[in-house]
Amino acid sequence: MDGVRWAMVIDMRRCIGCRACTVACKAELATPLSVWRTWVKVIEKGTYPNVSRSFLPVLCNHCENPICLRNCPVRATYQREDGIVMIDPHRCIG
Numbered sequence: 001m002d003g004v005r006w007a008m009v010i011d012m013r014r015c016i017g018c019r020a021c022t023v024a025c026k027a028e029l030a031t032p033l034s035v036w037r038t039w040v041k042v043i044e045k046g047t048y049p050n051v052s053r054s055f056l057p058v059l060c061n062h063c064e065n066p067i068c069l070r071n072c073p074v075r076a077t078y079q080r081e082d083g084i085v086m087i088d089p090h091r092c093i094g
Contacts (some may be wrong), residue, residue, distance in 0.1 A: 017055035
């Protein structure tokens with residue numbers, strides 16, 4: 001898999017802000033109750049009565065040089081050889 005990078009693709013035209021992606025991420029990673037690794041940003045534009053609301057899911061981008069690796073105080077965050085960013089739940093402090 002030399003040179004191949006994984007990515008997550010979201011069709012923003014279909015996002016309704018239901019936050020199912022945040023719940024799925026939480027369930028998959030078994031994060032504690034107060035911890036969220038995915039969230040949905042609500043963007044409101046305009047002034048009354050011409051107001052619009054859109055949603056922007058914010059997820060791990062599995063960056064080539066992730067800042068979260070450098071900022072993790074207990075080194076619980078690491079990157080696999082294939083580029084996937086992982087978190088060791090036994091070392092993570094929050």
